[in-house]
Amino acid sequence: xxxxxxxxxxxxxxxxxxxxxxxxxxxxxxxxxxxxxxxxxxxxxxxxxxxxxxxxxxxxxxxxxxxxxxxxxxxxxxxxxxxxxxxxxxxxxxxxxxxxxxxxxxxxxxxxxxxxxxxxxxxxxxxxxxxxxxxxxxxxxxxxx
Amino acid sequence: xxxxxxxxxxxxxxxxxxxxxxxxxxxxxxxxxxxxxxxxxxxxxxxxxxxxxxxxxxxxxxxxxxxxxxxxxxxxxxxxxxxxxxxxxxxxxxxxxxxxxxxxxxxxxxxxxxxxxxxxxxxxxxxxxxxxxxxxxxxxxxxxx
Numbered sequence: 224x225x226x227x228x229x230x231x232x233x234x235x236x237x238x239x240x241x242x243x244x245x246x247x248x249x250x251x252x253x254x255x256x257x258x259x260x261x262x263x264x265x266x267x268x269x270x271x272x273x274x275x276x277x278x279x280x281x282x283x284x285x286x287x288x289x290x291x292x293x294x295x296x297x298x299x300x301x302x303x304x305x306x307x308x309x310x311x312x313x314x315x316x317x318x319x320x321x322x323x324x325x326x327x328x329x330x331x332x333x334x335x336x337x338x339x340x341x342x343x344x345x346x347x348x349x350x351x352x353x354x355x356x357x358x359x360x361x362x363x364x365x366x367x368x
Numbered sequence: 369x370x371x372x373x374x375x376x377x378x379x380x381x382x383x384x385x386x387x388x389x390x391x392x393x394x395x396x397x398x399x400x401x402x403x404x405x406x407x408x409x410x411x412x413x414x415x416x417x418x419x420x421x422x423x424x425x426x427x428x429x430x431x432x433x434x435x436x437x438x439x440x441x442x443x444x445x446x447x448x449x450x451x452x453x454x455x456x457x458x459x460x461x462x463x464x465x466x467x468x469x470x471x472x473x474x475x476x477x478x479x480x481x482x483x484x485x486x487x488x489x490x491x492x493x494x495x496x497x498x499x500x501x502x503x504x505x506x507x508x509x510x511x512x513x
Contacts, residue, residue: 227409231411239388240416240422244421244428245388248427249428258381269503280379283379284380286479288386289386292387303398304397311487313466313469314467319494319497321461323507324507325456325461329467330474339425346460350461355467357468358468364408
């Protein structure tokens with residue numbers, strides 16, 4: 224293991240993390256729900272009465288975040304996407320299916336679940352982290368050069 | 369009137385959560401993959417994101433025990449399941465594999481659509497398809513996180 228000091232950004236990471244935690248805490252106090260993005264989105268696919276507009280409002284908030292970030296703070300996110308189109312489609316299918324089948328993703332299990340000390344979310348978080356480590360190892364070091 | 373405030377709050381928390389994702393670097397797939405690349409040049413930043421988020425989240429969810437209903441009204445929809453089920457583990461592993469392929473999880477992918485990334489849009493469409501397949505064929509009813 225070799226730490227990539229050039230890419231390592233502990234300050235912004237911690238600040239961003241605190242904002243994510245605050246958002247999740249505010250959300251459950253104000254709206255009484257877990258701020259789990261996969262669950263909120265997948266709920267749109269099986270719509271029930273009175274259950275659609277609030278989900279859309281949150282999704283529009285996420286979608287417009289980059290606009291406000293630029294407009295208010297002149298903050299332009301750095302984004303490097305190396306994956307080709309086929310990989311993006313396969314990854315999307317797996318992330319969608321897996322987060323629905325496993326009842327959560329990085330926000331619902333990772334942030335909210337660990338904050339609630341939920342044993343299910345701890346198992347889920349360890350499972351997807353381990354799977355992520357192995358996948359990157361296979362792609363970058365076994366298949367790639 | 370209350371309904372409008374609820375929706376505005378949903379929207380604003382979406383924006384705020386999006387800021388957290390942008391500042392922390394979660395919206396940069398390359399940064400995610402560098403975190404998951406333990407044997408390559410490892411970027412530990414994501415540990416600080418999770419650490420900051422969970423630290424604040426722990427306080428937030430602890431304070432929730434003093435609350436009987438949501439600020440905007442209605443019951444608290446906090447998961448109560450504690451069983452470590454097969455779908456939880458298998459789903460999380462599948463999710464982690466997808467996360468490791470492209471470096472996108474649901475929240476950051478939606479935010480990246482908002483910043484105009486075509487590959488993020490394709491990812492989100494595939495993700496919705498994956499969720500739909502799960503809801504349609506693998507689940508009678510679901511419970512998030």
